[in-house]
Amino acid sequence: xxxxxxxxxxxxxxxxxxxxxxxxxxxxxxxxxxxxxxxxxxxxxxxxxxxxxxxxxxxxxxxxxxxxxxxxxxxxxxxxxxxxxxxxxxxxxxxxxxxxxxxxxxxxxxxxxxxxxxxxxxxxxxxxxxxxxxxxxxxxxxxxxxxxxxxxxxxxxxxxxxxxxxxxxxxxxxxxxxxxxxxxxxxxxxxxxxxxxxxxxxxxxxxxxxxxxxxxxxxxxxxxxxxxxxxxxxxxxxxxxxxxxxxxxxxxxxxxxxxxxxxxxxxxxxxxxxxxxxxxxxxxxxxxxxxxxxxxxxxxxxxxxxxxxxxxxxxxxxxxxxxxxxxxxxxxxxxxxxxxxxxxxxxxxxxxxxxxxxxxxxxxxxxxxxxxxxxxxxxxxxxxxxxxxxxxxxxxxxxxxxxxxxxxxxxxxxxxxxxxxxxxxxxxxxxxxxxxxxxxxxxxxxxxxxxxxxxxxxxxxxxxxxxxxxxxxxxxxxxxxxxxxxxxxxxxxxxxxxx
Amino acid sequence: xxxxxxxxxxxxxxxxxxxxxxxxxxxxxxxxxxxxxxxxxxxxxxxxxxxxxxxxxxxxxxxxxxxxxxxxxxxxxxxxxxxxxxxxxxxxxxxxxxxxxxxxxxxxxxxxxxxxxxxxxxxxxxxxxxxxxxxxxxxxxxxxxxxxxxxxx
Numbered sequence: 001x002x003x004x005x006x007x008x009x010x011x012x013x014x015x016x017x018x019x020x021x022x023x024x025x026x027x028x029x030x031x032x033x034x035x036x037x038x039x040x041x042x043x044x045x046x047x048x049x050x051x052x053x054x055x056x057x058x059x060x061x062x063x064x065x066x067x068x069x070x071x072x073x074x075x076x077x078x079x080x081x082x083x084x085x086x087x088x089x090x091x092x093x094x095x096x097x098x099x100x101x102x103x104x105x106x107x108x109x110x111x112x113x114x115x116x117x118x119x120x121x122x123x124x125x126x127x128x129x130x131x132x133x134x135x136x137x138x139x140x141x142x143x144x145x146x147x148x149x150x151x152x153x154x155x156x157x158x159x160x161x162x163x164x165x166x167x168x169x170x171x172x173x174x175x176x177x178x179x180x181x182x183x184x185x186x187x188x189x190x191x192x193x194x195x196x197x198x199x200x201x202x203x204x205x206x207x208x209x210x211x212x213x214x215x216x217x218x219x220x221x222x223x224x225x226x227x228x229x230x231x232x233x234x235x236x237x238x239x240x241x242x243x244x245x246x247x248x249x250x251x252x253x254x255x256x257x258x259x260x261x262x263x264x265x266x267x268x269x270x271x272x273x274x275x276x277x278x279x280x281x282x283x284x285x286x287x288x289x290x291x292x293x294x295x296x297x298x299x300x301x302x303x304x305x306x307x308x309x310x311x312x313x314x315x316x317x318x319x320x321x322x323x324x325x326x327x328x329x330x331x332x333x334x335x336x337x338x339x340x341x342x343x344x345x346x347x348x349x350x351x352x353x354x355x356x357x358x359x360x361x362x363x364x365x366x367x368x369x370x371x372x373x374x375x376x377x378x379x380x381x382x383x384x385x386x387x388x389x390x391x392x393x394x395x396x397x398x399x400x401x402x403x404x405x406x407x408x409x410x411x412x413x414x415x416x417x418x419x420x421x422x423x424x425x426x427x428x429x430x431x432x433x434x435x436x437x438x439x440x441x442x443x444x445x446x447x448x449x450x451x452x453x454x455x456x457x458x459x460x461x462x463x464x465x466x467x468x469x470x471x472x473x474x475x476x477x478x479x480x481x482x483x484x485x486x487x488x489x490x491x492x493x494x495x496x497x498x499x
Numbered sequence: 500x501x502x503x504x505x506x507x508x509x510x511x512x513x514x515x516x517x518x519x520x521x522x523x524x525x526x527x528x529x530x531x532x533x534x535x536x537x538x539x540x541x542x543x544x545x546x547x548x549x550x551x552x553x554x555x556x557x558x559x560x561x562x563x564x565x566x567x568x569x570x571x572x573x574x575x576x577x578x579x580x581x582x583x584x585x586x587x588x589x590x591x592x593x594x595x596x597x598x599x600x601x602x603x604x605x606x607x608x609x610x611x612x613x614x615x616x617x618x619x620x621x622x623x624x625x626x627x628x629x630x631x632x633x634x635x636x637x638x639x640x641x642x643x644x645x646x647x648x649x650x651x652x
Contacts, residue, residue: 003596010592010602018589021582066604 009062020120029112040093047089076133099247121148163243177226184219205274228260231295241314246358254351288329295322336490338408345401352390352468375448386469401475527555545624549631584630
């Protein structure tokens with residue numbers, strides 16, 4: 001027990017990584033699913049353990065191979081990284097329980113164990129991304145997670161061959177992002193001689209104004225922005241999410257971009273926080289705010305005109321990433337906190353929305369547009385009800401989680417930028433009601449087009465679906481845990497700037 | 500047709516190629532092992548050695564046909580070895596965790612720190628070599644087999 005507690009930071013990464021190998025060797029698809037469920041559950045327990053351990057200390061530092069930090073790889077769990085760790089481990093657990101029904105439907109049975117191997121690898125990569133405090137190790141995990149998600153997206157080719165094109169686009173664009181990131185890391189390493197984040201943060205301000213630092217920062221941020229699908233660089237995301245197998249869409253939509261946004265916050269505040277004063281970073285901040293506003297509107301408008309329901313949700317993800325980035329780029333304590341609150345809530349919202357939408361498309365056995373799902377809500381009331389809850393949460397109705405994040409975001413925007421930004425946020429939220437209503441109208445009010453097909457509820461997925469809908473309401477009523485941990489995360493992130 | 504593979508029969512019947520492949524097979528693997536076990540002293544290590552060892556198997560498949568290659572190293576066993584390599588790596592790390600030290604701290608593996616580091620890196624590199632060589636072979640099989648299936652249809 002003591003050994004486990006001492007090694008929690010590495011165990012959250014190594015458990016899914018090692019178990020993915022076990023799953024790869026298992027021959028039966030049910031066994032592989034059960035092992036994956038257990039693995040993600042254990043990972044979630046380890047993350048909870050880290051959360052409770054963090055109540056007493058500010059920071060858990062873990063030295064891999066007993067090498068002292070600036071020389072060896074260090075894993076750091078602090079108030080910031082615990083938030084994505086908990087999101088990824090909990091959502092991946094829920095998504096794994098949810099997944100088997102859809103895997104059996106969409107992937108040939110003999111490939112399911114290997115799919116779960118990739119699934120766990122992707123989770124391990126994401127967990128590694130958010131635990132590591134070494135910029136090069138981060139690159140390795142970035143590659144692990146994105147390569148395995150590319151393969152997962154390509155698994156959708158049994159349903160639609162376009163999945164292969166989507167996966168290829170994702171691969172190429174993602175590889176460009178990773179290359180940019182590693183060029184940035186190389187530039188920083190060439191002038192500081194270190195890869196450790198806190199060591200970089202100490203050494204960078206000493207260099208004074210230096211063009212290499214600026215170039216390194218630019219490359220790193222641009223690379224991660226591609227991975228996080230920030231507005232003009234989001235092009236891979238809609239088709240990757242739309243053509244991936246249903247359960248993969250759920251996992252990726254709820255976790256993958258969140259980890260990248262966390263890295264953006266890490267890079268700009270933890271690593272470059274000390275150099276904020278040196279460079280006129282206000283211009284950059286304004287530029288990123290502009291990008292987030294563009295993302296909010298472009299994503300929403302693209303979603304309004306979209307017919308394919310999974311693509312619609314993916315476009316709306318682009319908009320929601322805009323909100324998160326807006327909060328984080330405000331660079332005030334309440335702004336960053338609101339970004340993190342929305343990071344949590346959006347994972348719950350999008351996870352729930354994708355779950356209910358793919359559940360409704362389950363019996364149609366083809367790609368679902370809004371209109372092929374006409375009137376399906378009446379046949380699947382529970383699924384539809386969860387969909388409504390998550391949808392209202394997306395729009396930010398009071399008593400749902402989305403309301404809390406919008407509230408804090410608007411407040412932070414008002415405090416730092418003024419009324420115009422609040423107006424833009426509220427306007428884009430109002431626009432999101434349009435596509436939400438479009439879906440609700442088609443799913444509930446339109447006449448039933450699928451009378452001849454046997455469409456009924458899927459009881460196997462009640463637990464994850466209802467759980468996520470419940471969490472959306474619960475965090476709308478009592479958001480203390482989320483807000484408190486987000487505010488302490490924001491404080492410890494901004495410590496770098498205020499030094 | 501001798502082989503159902505429908506591969507390039509000319510190369511397969513060419514005695515010079517067949518005999519030189521047979522002669523070269525063992526020295527290539529031997530050289531791979533040399534690179535493998537000198538990784539901790541000089542240039543080399545698991546990655547390079549893995550590729551060199553895999554090249555012996557790939558040469559064999561190229562000359563004698565994919566079918567013979569599969570007989571030499573069945574794809575299932577290939578996949579098993581591929582996974583086992585990564586396992587070895589992970590288990591070395593977990594062993595040190597069980598011995599009460601952080602992940603991958605080789606010091607505790609031997610009686611002295613130095614021998615511990617030596618044993619640790621050798622085991623890890625062995626795992627890396629195993630995985631890399633089998634990944635290379637699997638990649639070759641995947642691309643070579645792809646063509647084969649298409650022609651069959």
